[in-house]
Amino acid sequence: MHEHDVLVVGAGGAGLRAAIAAHEEGADVAIVTKLHPVRSHTGAAEGGINAALREGDSWEDHAYDTMKGSDYLGDAPAIETLCKDSPEETIQLENWGMPFSREDDGRVSQRPFGGLSFPRTTYAGAETGHHLLHTLYQQVVKRGIAVYDEWYVTRLAVSEDPDPEKRECHGIVAFDVQTGEVAGFRARNGVVLATGGPGQVFDHTTNAVSCTGDGPAMAYRAGVPMEDMEFIQFHPTTLPSTGVLISEGVRGEGGILYNEKGERFMFEHGYASNSGELASRDVVARAELTEVNEGRGVDDEYVHLDMRHLGEERIIDRLENILHLAGDFEGVDGLVEPMPVKPGQHYAMGGIETDENGETLVSGLYAVGECACVSVHGSNRLGGNALPELIVFGARAGRHAAGTDLGEAIIRTGRTEDTEIGEVDTPVAPGAIHAGDTDDDAVADGGEPRADGASVVPEPDEVVERALTAENRRIDHLMEKDEGIQQAELREKLQKTMTRNVNVFRTEEGLKQALRDIREVREQYQDVYVDDPSRTFNTDLQQTIEMRNLIDTAEAITLGALARDEFRGAHWRQEYQERRDEKWLKHTLLSWNDGTPELWFKPVILEGEDKTYEPKIRSY
Amino acid sequence: MSTPATRERESTEVDAGDAKPRSPHQDRRLQEKATRAEQSQRESEERAAEHENTVEIKVFRYDPEVEEKQEPRFDTFHVPFEKGMTVLDAVMYARDHYDSSLTFRHSCRQAICGSDAFFINGRQRLGCQTQIAELDTPVRIEPLPHQEVVKDLVVDMDSFYEQMEAVEPYFQTNELPEDELAEQRQTRENREKIKMGTRCIWCASCMSSCNIAAGDDQYLGPAPISMAYRFAMDEREGEDMKEHRLRIIEQEHGVWRCQTQFSCTNVCPKDIPLTEHIQELKREAVKKNLKFW
Numbered sequence: 009m010h011e012h013d014v015l016v017v018g019a020g021g022a023g024l025r026a027a028i029a030a031h032e033e034g035a036d037v038a039i040v041t042k043l044h045p046v047r048s049h050t051g052a053a054e055g056g057i058n059a060a061l062r063e064g065d066s067w068e069d070h071a072y073d074t075m076k077g078s079d080y081l082g083d084a085p086a087i088e089t090l091c092k093d094s095p096e097e098t099i100q101l102e103n104w105g106m107p108f109s110r111e112d113d114g115r116v117s118q119r120p121f122g123g124l125s126f127p128r129t130t131y132a133g134a135e136t137g138h139h140l141l142h143t144l145y146q147q148v149v150k151r152g153i154a155v156y157d158e159w160y161v162t163r164l165a166v167s168e169d170p171d172p173e174k175r176e177c178h179g180i181v182a183f184d185v186q187t188g189e190v191a192g193f194r195a196r197n198g199v200v201l202a203t204g205g206p207g208q209v210f211d212h213t214t215n216a217v218s219c220t221g222d223g224p225a226m227a228y229r230a231g232v233p234m235e236d237m238e239f240i241q242f243h244p245t246t247l248p249s250t251g252v253l254i255s256e257g258v259r260g261e262g263g264i265l266y267n268e269k270g271e272r273f274m275f276e277h278g279y280a281s282n283s284g285e286l287a288s289r290d291v292v293a294r295a296e297l298t299e300v301n302e303g304r305g306v307d308d309e310y311v312h313l314d315m316r317h318l319g320e321e322r323i324i325d326r327l328e329n330i331l332h333l334a335g336d337f338e339g340v341d342g343l344v345e346p347m348p349v350k351p352g353q354h355y356a357m358g359g360i361e362t363d364e365n366g367e368t369l370v371s372g373l374y375a376v377g378e379c380a381c382v383s384v385h386g387s388n389r390l391g392g393n394a395l396p397e398l399i400v401f402g403a404r405a406g407r408h409a410a411g412t413d414l415g416e417a418i419i420r421t422g423r424t425e426d427t428e429i430g431e432v433d434t435p436v437a438p439g440a441i442h443a444g445d446t447d448d449d450a451v452a453d454g455g456e457p458r459a460d461g462a463s464v465v466p467e468p469d470e471v472v473e474r475a476l477t478a479e480n481r482r483i484d485h486l487m488e489k490d491e492g493i494q495q496a497e498l499r500e501k502l503q504k505t506m507t508r509n510v511n512v513f514r515t516e517e518g519l520k521q522a523l524r525d526i527r528e529v530r531e532q533y534q535d536v537y538v539d540d541p542s543r544t545f546n547t548d549l550q551q552t553i554e555m556r557n558l559i560d561t562a563e564a565i566t567l568g569a570l571a572r573d574e575f576r577g578a579h580w581r582q583e584y585q586e587r588r589d590e591k592w593l594k595h596t597l598l599s600w601n602d603g604t605p606e607l608w609f610k611p612v613i614l615e616g617e618d619k620t621y622e623p624k625i626r627s628y
Numbered sequence: 629m630s631t632p633a634t635r636e637r638e639s640t641e642v643d644a645g646d647a648k649p650r651s652p653h654q655d656r657r658l659q660e661k662a663t664r665a666e667q668s669q670r671e672s673e674e675r676a677a678e679h680e681n682t683v684e685i686k687v688f689r690y691d692p693e694v695e696e697k698q699e700p701r702f703d704t705f706h707v708p709f710e711k712g713m714t715v716l717d718a719v720m721y722a723r724d725h726y727d728s729s730l731t732f733r734h735s736c737r738q739a740i741c742g743s744d745a746f747f748i749n750g751r752q753r754l755g756c757q758t759q760i761a762e763l764d765t766p767v768r769i770e771p772l773p774h775q776e777v778v779k780d781l782v783v784d785m786d787s788f789y790e791q792m793e794a795v796e797p798y799f800q801t802n803e804l805p806e807d808e809l810a811e812q813r814q815t816r817e818n819r820e821k822i823k824m825g826t827r828c829i830w831c832a833s834c835m836s837s838c839n840i841a842a843g844d845d846q847y848l849g850p851a852p853i854s855m856a857y858r859f860a861m862d863e864r865e866g867e868d869m870k871e872h873r874l875r876i877i878e879q880e881h882g883v884w885r886c887q888t889q890f891s892c893t894n895v896c897p898k899d900i901p902l903t904e905h906i907q908e909l910k911r912e913a914v915k916k917n918l919k920f921w
Contacts, residue, residue, distance in 0.1 A: 043741070043743070044789070044830075046742065046829070046830045047733075047736075047741040047742065047743045048741075049735070049736060051736065051741055051829070052738060052741070095809060096808055099809055099810070099811055102811050102812060103804050103811075103812065104798075104799050105799025105862065105865075107822060107823065108814075108819075110814055110815065110816045110819050112816065113813070114811075114813030114815055114816075115811050115813065135827070138740055138827075138829070142826070149797060150798040150800075216735040216741065217734060217735050217736075250737065250738070252737075252738045253738070333739075336757050337712075337738065338712070339712070339759075490660075495728075496724035538728075539727075539728045540728055540729030541658040541662055541693075541729075542693040543693060544691060544692060544693050544778065545782050546729075547723075547731050547732075548728040548729060
């Protein structure tokens, strides 16, 4: 068994920042990641980092913009923390050598982004995420922090108490992708999940193939609530054939959207008469799809994003990689022709419920970055707010996990006197399948190890050992099974139904159809097997385990979407085209109790440190 | 001296073999599975070959654990062709539809994670960045040359990572502003100078293409030297640190080994002028009149 004070799962921006912070507090830290750190998907983030750095701007304005952008579903304590800590964290990156774009006086440049009242997005060309990721990894190397790269974490080692709030996380189970060895990892202080987004739930996504929602799914099955899962951001500018992202920086610099008739529809059709292309992402994504649905799309599929008028010099200086992406992946030269774009799945606003210190209700378990929902983005994330989230909350969770006292969190996790139980009318039973109730079924399902009736609280090492035993059993089962169905077929089916039915525009029947399809996939998953017999670099095995995580994540997204009968931020329901503040100024939560998802709600916190944010109509 | 991030592979290799001895039953099953995989691959080939618009790819196969794959070979797959299809799309299709044991690294599929560098029709390229339509067929896809093959298209990257870490690839300065909200200033010109060096995605294409690196496993190699360039030329680090960095790249297996064959520059998927960076460091080293071997 490997043993460290703090284990960080995932090595994107949030994981690396957490590891550095924990290390600075004196903890023995290890990072466990299924990729090598520089392969993490943070590297593909293009836009920038919002931070109130300049005269005329303030963290309060940043917080106001973020709350408005969230459509009043962000929690004020989280948003204010983000906006207060972001300047220092951003400058820290500069101090660590990050190659930001520069002004004439040598200071870091800032530019306008959608939904911001001040040009406060710091950036490094159109490859900010790449530079952020590499700068952080450089600091990890400098500090000699242990990295278990290409180790895939498959299970959390959490004690088995009927009450999730009394459970403790003592470590993780992972396998070495290169050798197939399965090992337990004991965390003396805490485990920080930083596993990124679940974009692979959809088939048209900007997310990497590795973004399979592993962290949320594992935490969910260990009893941690999933929060606001219905809020999936669809980015307005992705390349139609691949889903590759074209940064919001293009619109920030003045890029224009046209429909097939050459109309600048954001203005001409009244979607955002003031901000036009720089309205927030949900607004632009809906506008584009409406144009397509009403017959004004190019090739009935997409719209045009034009940056030619910006001039070659400015494009090369600030958007050079956009030229490469459009050329390599769509065969379009952005200097001489407009780029085809359409909305694509981009970001999950929801995730593992945490407080503003990154802690979940299971003690010793933290979550940060896109896999978490500290609730800074509410129902719609502003461009340029994901990267500050990584560094701000990554640092806080790392420090807290290392034992540093950050003061009591204002956001409360788990159930309180304010929470209410919800109900949702599902066409099929959601959750785990216990067919036949044999051990094999439970193992194939990836379910929790059956309690053996022991009433004694096990030692931490034993909790890890038990999880290791259960995981070995699951993997042996998947490897030894001779025939059945393979994950690739199931993945395609799941992705198709999610893209068809849980997309930008949602209907009740579509959501119910998605739940039926997800159930069917879950049933077929009982019969899944791994055909590659080798333990060496068995990506078939890895993808099969990821598939289970995709199923649980997809179901949580769809259940949340079905429950929320209103239109808020990125969540649009055909039957309910209005925001319903009297009913829905609250978060949706799902808990996995004995394999059956339970729906409940908690109120959104609109009271900040000095002011209360009053919900207003969002117009741009 | 540098303290490279600890890499935890060795400690576990020892147990891997001992931990799970296989029973004769498992051995037999392994063989059966391997045979079945081969059969289904053949069948799918035949099926796919009947379609008109397919592309033929020949993929290198090797697995030290599976008897049938211990002798390296090429498998042929016929993949339905679509406009815009990349080499990565093709191998993913082959894996998802014909043979799930086909193994390769990939993640972002947009030329930034650097994990799918393969040897495609005799040249190092990123699978995701290479359009099938631009290639002669059948398309030959092999692991990066001069790297140890782990399985199929997956190569061992450890020595590459070690070389990258040997040049102290992290920002170092003793002169940070005291105020935590104060930035270091950097001129636009200086950022422009280091910009290309900061674009490296650690894909190892350049290392694989370099004849010198192939024959000298201690040679720092193009990517690490370019990484050293990116820091040595960064005005924020200061002159003392620049000298320190020049000393690292001037060592016996450093910049002077480069014979300016430009193969690294030719294959770099991010257009980094690696050879130019190496040459400029040579000039800097001479100018500083530091000792060289």
